Amino acid sequence: MSTTFTVATTRRILSQLRHDHRTVAMLVLVPSLLMVLLRYVLNDQVLFSHFAPALLGVFPFLIMFLVTSVTTLRERTTATLERLMTMPIGKLDLLFGYALAFGLVAVVQVTVAATICLTWLGLDIAGALWTLLLIAVLDALLGMALGLFVSAFATSEFQAIQFMPLFVLPQILLCGLFVPRDSMGWLLNWLSDLMPLSYAVDALTQVTNSATIDSTLVVNLLIVAACATAALILGAATLRRRTP
Numbered sequence: 001m002s003t004t005f006t007v008a009t010t011r012r013i014l015s016q017l018r019h020d021h022r023t024v025a026m027l028v029l030v031p032s033l034l035m036v037l038l039r040y041v042l043n044d045q046v047l048f049s050h051f052a053p054a055l056l057g058v059f060p061f062l063i064m065f066l067v068t069s070v071t072t073l074r075e076r077t078t079a080t081l082e083r084l085m086t087m088p089i090g091k092l093d094l095l096f097g098y099a100l101a102f103g104l105v106a107v108v109q110v111t112v113a114a115t116i117c118l119t120w121l122g123l124d125i126a127g128a129l130w131t132l133l134l135i136a137v138l139d140a141l142l143g144m145a146l147g148l149f150v151s152a153f154a155t156s157e158f159q160a161i162q163f164m165p166l167f168v169l170p171q172i173l174l175c176g177l178f179v180p181r182d183s184m185g186w187l188l189n190w191l192s193d194l195m196p197l198s199y200a201v202d203a204l205t206q207v208t209n210s211a212t213i214d215s216t217l218v219v220n221l222l223i224v225a226a227c228a229t230a231a232l233i234l235g236a237a238t239l240r241r242r243t244p
Helices: 003-018 021-042 045-077 080-084 091-118 129-153 157-162 169-174 186-193 196-209 215-237
Strands: none
Touching: 003 021, 003 091, 021 045, 021 091, 045 091, 045 129, 045 157, 045 169, 045 196, 091 129, 091 215, 129 157, 129 196, 129 215, 169 186, 169 196, 196 215
């Protein structure tokens, strides 16, 4: 890997995003708008404080998956990545450049949403704010990494969106957001243990209810980070030139 190439890729992606106002608005504002909608749909402060922390991770995960899978596919199909790979730049330089760019966007995205929740919407958590932000950013990075990975298996933007029911929705249903994972049947519980979003929601739930940073929380964070890194490495393996 080359730091120079990674930073250059990051700058290129951020420059493209700066000129794509609709995508920026979707990335930064939509999670916050969804949290506002949730608050007034529930119309109950206790219920909102119960569901909101987990959704602060789920919403960025979902949106980053959607945007990055379509964006990366567009660069694949327009031969942008093909041209870049004719240069002395490594696959991991490209993928980690994407990760750094969207990671910076994720920090802004989560910070805006968390600020609105903790001030205007009255979200109350027992743990430290920085822990909540860290977990939510890791969730967004996980969604971004999976989006980069699955873009290799789609030939159109419509197909990229079709991967969402396969890679995203099962994780949302089985992560413990709606039903505690311990109360699921053994098969569903086993499947939930294989899905990284489950560990992110567990960590967010713990931060909501406790200010203690114990080994369980650290392990959950490491699992989410490791899964995001693994998805990026697998994504790098799918980058191949189609022309000699």
